[in-house]
Amino acid sequence: MNSMPKIIGDFMELAFSSKICKVKVEATQMLSENIKMIRFKGHFPHVNFKIGQAVIIRVDDTNYRNYTPSKWNSKEGTFEVIFHIHKNGPGSQFVENLKINDQVTVGMPRGFEVLKKEEKYQFFYGDETCISVFKSLKDEIDYNDNNYLGILELDPVSMKVPDKLGFSVDIVPKSINKAEFAIDILNKLDSKIWDLWQHGYFYLMGNAKSIQAFRKVLKEKGVPNKKIYTQPYWAEGKIGL
The missing domain is CATH 2.40.30.10 (Translation factors)
Known part of the structure; x- marks a missing residue:
């Protein structure tokens, strides 16, 4: 051996x-x-x-x-x-x-600190691979009395995990068309809510192609690059990123 x-x-x-x-x-x-x-x-x-x-x-x-x-x-x-x-x-x-x-x-x-503590409005988007980092972000945002929204794409067996961890986020199933259901929720946000969050900070993590799709929509809605943080954790056919 x-x-x-x-x-x-x-x-x-x-x-x-x-x-x-x-x-x-x-x-x-x-x-x-x-x-x-x-x-x-x-x-x-x-x-x-x-x-x-x-x-x-x-x-x-x-x-x-x-x-x-x-x-x-x-x-x-x-x-x-x-x-x-x-x-x-x-x-x-x-x-x-x-x-x-x-x-x-x-x-x-x-690595560098991810959290933008000065931002009053913050938004998470990701999947199961992001739950750990989102938990740390959520806890610190709550501690600072700031605000967050989020959308998590989860497998059916994981749907109840965010509630167990105290998350207040939308949960959607995954789709063949990357980020499809998450983008649908983003597009249906009440205009008064979007008026606030469009000036916030967006954390996009998880699947590389899903991040690309969600980021594209944010850009189309006028969110500047400096307000979007991306961290791909995985991609189909690749071992680690």
Whole structure:
């Protein structure tokens, strides 16, 4: 059996040891058949986490996957991630099998802060892969007494997850025509509501083609580029983005 892949993975951990932490699974909860929430416990008191940053998790000897925490507390040494288990690939299999007290290798948060705290009106659009980051955005927006709207495209088994997490968003099924039902809701927004939200900030995440379709409609409605944040997490036929 070739041990070289594991050696390479171990070398990467050693080379970046200052940015890597061993954590344990402290709690797990299945929010639906394909959505799993996990709380991790470790020691990272000096990490200055920013909403929207991602951690990298080692899922086997050679593979790492990026995930965006829904909660982070450096002082307590805890963070939470809401995972989408799509039953396809090593990351999904790894997350599905995680149980309490399992040890996990995690690369510390990196990236820019996504949340625009100065914006009074904010809008989310995405799918199951975005629930974790949307949860962190929602909690901070609520904390700052600002306002949000959102549209999530979900599989039938995930439809009740937003309610469990306290989201106030519209839920639509996915369509062959990317973002079709979400765009329909956007076009039917009351004119008084749109008068406010058209000047807000839009977070478009998830499927690359769906993002493109939704963004096109926002542009046609006069929303400027600087007010639209896009983050594709996946695309058909591609492993990770």
